[in-house]
Amino acid sequence: MIYFDNAATSFPKPNIVYDSILKAMKEYGANPGRSGHKLALKLGREIFKTRELISKLFNIDNPMNIVFTFNCTESLNIGIKGILKKGDHVITTSMEHNSVLRPLMDLKKEGVEVTIVKGDSKGRINPEDIEKSIKKNTKLIITTHVSNLTGTIMPIERIGKIAKENGVYYLVDAAQSAGIYDIDVKKMNIDILAFPGHKSLLGPQGTGGLYIREDLDVKELKQGGTGSISHLLEQPEVRPDKYESGTPNGPGIVGLGAGIKYILQEGVENIRKYEEELTKHFIEEALKIDGVKVYGPLNINEQGAVVPINIGYEDSSEVSFILDEYYNICVRPGLHCAPLAHKTIGTFEQGVVRFSFGFYNTHDEIEKGIKAIREISKEI
Amino acid sequence: MIYFDNAATSFPKPNIVYDSILKAMKEYGANPGRSGHKLALKLGREIFKTRELISKLFNIDNPMNIVFTFNCTESLNIGIKGILKKGDHVITTSMEHNSVLRPLMDLKKEGVEVTIVKGDSKGRINPEDIEKSIKKNTKLIITTHVSNLTGTIMPIERIGKIAKENGVYYLVDAAQSAGIYDIDVKKMNIDILAFPGHKSLLGPQGTGGLYIREDLDVKELKQGGTGSISHLLEQPEVRPDKYESGTPNGPGIVGLGAGIKYILQEGVENIRKYEEELTKHFIEEALKIDGVKVYGPLNINEQGAVVPINIGYEDSSEVSFILDEYYNICVRPGLHCAPLAHKTIGTFEQGVVRFSFGFYNTHDEIEKGIKAIREISKEI
Numbered sequence: 001m002i003y004f005d006n007a008a009t010s011f012p013k014p015n016i017v018y019d020s021i022l023k024a025m026k027e028y029g030a031n032p033g034r035s036g037h038k039l040a041l042k043l044g045r046e047i048f049k050t051r052e053l054i055s056k057l058f059n060i061d062n063p064m065n066i067v068f069t070f071n072c073t074e075s076l077n078i079g080i081k082g083i084l085k086k087g088d089h090v091i092t093t094s095m096e097h098n099s100v101l102r103p104l105m106d107l108k109k110e111g112v113e114v115t116i117v118k119g120d121s122k123g124r125i126n127p128e129d130i131e132k133s134i135k136k137n138t139k140l141i142i143t144t145h146v147s148n149l150t151g152t153i154m155p156i157e158r159i160g161k162i163a164k165e166n167g168v169y170y171l172v173d174a175a176q177s178a179g180i181y182d183i184d185v186k187k188m189n190i191d192i193l194a195f196p197g198h199k200s201l202l203g204p205q206g207t208g209g210l211y212i213r214e215d216l217d218v219k220e221l222k223q224g225g226t227g228s229i230s231h232l233l234e235q236p237e238v239r240p241d242k243y244e245s246g247t248p249n250g251p252g253i254v255g256l257g258a259g260i261k262y263i264l265q266e267g268v269e270n271i272r273k274y275e276e277e278l279t280k281h282f283i284e285e286a287l288k289i290d291g292v293k294v295y296g297p298l299n300i301n302e303q304g305a306v307v308p309i310n311i312g313y314e315d316s317s318e319v320s321f322i323l324d325e326y327y328n329i330c331v332r333p334g335l336h337c338a339p340l341a342h343k344t345i346g347t348f349e350q351g352v353v354r355f356s357f358g359f360y361n362t363h364d365e366i367e368k369g370i371k372a373i374r375e376i377s378k379e380i
Numbered sequence: 381m382i383y384f385d386n387a388a389t390s391f392p393k394p395n396i397v398y399d400s401i402l403k404a405m406k407e408y409g410a411n412p413g414r415s416g417h418k419l420a421l422k423l424g425r426e427i428f429k430t431r432e433l434i435s436k437l438f439n440i441d442n443p444m445n446i447v448f449t450f451n452c453t454e455s456l457n458i459g460i461k462g463i464l465k466k467g468d469h470v471i472t473t474s475m476e477h478n479s480v481l482r483p484l485m486d487l488k489k490e491g492v493e494v495t496i497v498k499g500d501s502k503g504r505i506n507p508e509d510i511e512k513s514i515k516k517n518t519k520l521i522i523t524t525h526v527s528n529l530t531g532t533i534m535p536i537e538r539i540g541k542i543a544k545e546n547g548v549y550y551l552v553d554a555a556q557s558a559g560i561y562d563i564d565v566k567k568m569n570i571d572i573l574a575f576p577g578h579k580s581l582l583g584p585q586g587t588g589g590l591y592i593r594e595d596l597d598v599k600e601l602k603q604g605g606t607g608s609i610s611h612l613l614e615q616p617e618v619r620p621d622k623y624e625s626g627t628p629n630g631p632g633i634v635g636l637g638a639g640i641k642y643i644l645q646e647g648v649e650n651i652r653k654y655e656e657e658l659t660k661h662f663i664e665e666a667l668k669i670d671g672v673k674v675y676g677p678l679n680i681n682e683q684g685a686v687v688p689i690n691i692g693y694e695d696s697s698e699v700s701f702i703l704d705e706y707y708n709i710c711v712r713p714g715l716h717c718a719p720l721a722h723k724t725i726g727t728f729e730q731g732v733v734r735f736s737f738g739f740y741n742t743h744d745e746i747e748k749g750i751k752a753i754r755e756i757s758k759e760i
Binding site for chain 1: 381383385388389391392393398401402405406409410411413416417418419420449450451452453454456457477478479481482483485486576578584585586587588601602603604605606607610611612613614615625626627628629630631632700703704708709710711712714715716717718719720728
């Protein structure tokens, strides 16, 4: 079986991730409170270690400004809904995932003004278009870092600069980049960073995270028990508790920590380079096949390890079904929860067959994928 | 090590829970979409099996009315915020956890009227007090099933009847009961049921659930990718997708399914009986110790496997520390995220030392716990 669906969830994980989750569940699977017995304290300490690892990865000064969430979608919902109020203006792009667009459509009904800057046919966003859209009531700019459809790498440092210069907050959706591409919240002027745990950070499902800049006022989405300031009926303001109501996914966060430790050991740059080589290999070979359309910038300096293709006018689901059924190759067809991105690159009707690579893929697998595409393209 | 903190998180879990989570992560740890490749479909099917098991457990007709969440706190936030709007009136009790009270305090600021019915010194709620509080604009009644402080079992069937007769919705917080006490959403007129996965259902942390009655209009808390109706920028109305944005905790839900299967095999009644025996044993022996106060109904027909005590006027944290440090016994001191419940039973200043038992505890452990309490009570 060849797994080319890493943009959805990375698979497999390093063995240390499985082992550390199992160890946490079996040996100290208690409820991490702020006070408590040995098992609870042990899990609490391990969770804090993961906070520290994330801080290191994204150049965040204070680990308490990192919030653990259920997934990147929850992180985005907190960041978006916690900031925007009726009368505010927000700028985003046509390359966003529904996890950005759907919360915005919900807020639009409540009087938030939304501007969607359009990308070009390769999924690229012009930062000047964002700057030109800034108005007096613009409060927030939201962009993805790497498109989940075309792999297009967005100029987040430039956009961050524009945001800062204009006194606007900047939220980055790092769903496809956290763990592979350099993210420095200070250098890039990122006020809010949303990321999943289960993609390139190599953690398990049920983990996600959110960084919120120290002095930024973001309302929490949920209230509940935080194990802190329990005498108060009001949600505590202290971080990260304010945003972490209820029992966290303790063993999951431990596994996420193991994934990040693995990444830091291997080296973010080494992982990226390897994925770039795989991506380059795939793009070059796919472009040679007659009747195959390959989307995105088609240049690894501008494209992450996500490559969408189509074979002639064949429905993307049909092609994916054949890849799965006859070649044991896992890819993802359809619209990838990014309808505007598909409209942007002109694939809204047909969908695309998305190949997304990870650190555990090999050049041999790329060859097999290419061979399969070649054969299918001849059949169709 | 003796673990008496099962009301926070049950520990350990049945081996089949660990094994099934590991198997899911290692063998089919893909992203469960509505369409997709073999691995994704396999995980999707396993998740559906867990939905079916929960349906069976709570007598729910349609598994699609069960939503998987991050934890019970999230379930409660969805149920509470999804129903109540400015001008609505809600009735709850002083025995609730902060996961109910804090969202209500948040809504109060936005114009929701809140009535808190007071319990008696044993944590009991009189359903007549709830009925008397119903007004023209009452939309929702919320009660816990079993108090997380006193273990008091609430008369949810009677309250459900009152709710139905008065055309008011009923939300039950089953944080301490799901998996041990019979819950029949139809017989008990429960419109919304919130439950954690990691307590008596024996699943892992990072899992929770919510049942919402078929025709009940509850707004979702988060929007995002659902893998369904992806061409739409609006959140789909179809269940459970409407409430399950973003990647679910796939392996966690598989583990939850294994936990529930284990419960159904052992028999809910057998598990309850065993926990009742442990609780009875503990209460009887604790009551014999001079200077020890034991709280709650002190009767296993009215009290779940949660027993709070105090030793003289000693601070509950100090006693818990001694139990942990010198006896290797894990309990939970303090306010248990339930400040009003503590005020209700008169322990707001001192806190209590909470003992909570699970299926894996033994009578021998109860004896050791009692021996420790006896020794500490002599020292103090």
